[in-house]
Amino acid sequence: MITALLLDLDDTLIDDKGAMASGILSLRAKHCLAQGMNDAELSERWDSIGRALWRQLDLGEVSFEEQRRLRIKNTFALDLSDKAIDSLFADYLHCYEQHWRSYTYTEQFIRESAHLPRAIITNGHRPQAHKKMAALGLNKHFPTVVTPDDCGARKPNPEIFLHTLKLLGVAPENALMIGDNLEADIEPAKALGINVFHVDHTKQGRTVFDVLAQL
Template identity: 35%
Template sequence: MQPVKHLFFDLDHTLWDFNSNSKSTFQHIFNHHDVGVDMKDFISIYEPINAKYWQLFRHNKISKEDLRYARLKETFDVLKYKANDDLISVLSEDYIENLANYNQLFPNTIEVLSELKPFYQLHIITNGFKEVQAKKMISSKIDHFFETLTTSDDAGCKKPNPEIFAYALNLAQAEKEESLMIGDNIEADVEGARKFGIEAVLFGKDDTFGGDQITCLSELKTILK
């Protein structure tokens, strides 16, 4: 492997604290629309349901619109909260509209990106929706660290499809051998990158995973040495 010159990061759940920001967004829109559910109960049901629908979305089994609607519909059904289709549609739209207004990052994100920026070209590869991802980066004040942003909408496919990695490398004018992917999802980020020929680091803890993994972004510096 050549010396690493390009670092490709996932955004949600890797740099941008999706769960924290998502919870704040739901609290805001539920208050606005007088949705009377306990937030702790809602989040405990919603998060695994959301993960399930995102996996279906990654594999092109549902559309973006289906994902946005079904994850809320199923959560309300489990909670036995009566929400008609109009309310679910409005909440779905308001959630996307407001999500980027919250900007909690994982610990040490700004510090680590600041240290890496002089020595590496930094990039984002994300399956998140194009209309939201750039806003998230601007709101959390990390957009200036990155040379390129590749979304699944831009590439026309989603991680782990090799075509999104090919698109990102072409946009960054980078070679596989001088690139490294960092992300939280083993299937989409790590295995997807490796199958394409890019080395990858898992952001998270998984005892079944045999490769490099970090639980704090500051640990990335030890892997890059």
């Protein structure tokens, strides 16, 4: 029996991929960058370069600051000073934040699962995760938010899941992990005996709304 929910944030409750794509297109327009690239090509490039750098960040191959700089430099093939790149990244963050949106079904999911204890479990930086949740009004529904800053471990490290289960006071077999990332959310949770629901926005019946039928 499911008595508690563990939820990923980005691309599970919030359309983060969409916000990143809109954010980078706004930055490009503002600074007249990469004029030869079409919108889809640029947003895909920003996404794939970002994800590859996050993996390197997880492995300790680049610092948090370096991955941000490399993401801008490699996406736009720019050779600028660190200061100029940092300023572009700060501008990107501003554009990105303007496009934060929950999915249309997030609100209904939150309302109809309110009877269960719920925790957000995200690899985002704590200040950023809290800022995002507050901006979208999600913070009042999720008093428990676990980030690597809170427990010293990033998904898929089992420690972050165990820490969250402990906070909720729930056994793995009574918890349900809901997330869009197989490697970071689903496989490690399953290995701990937690029930799982893999969110996939490209498939019908695979959003958080569809989880409600299982509760």
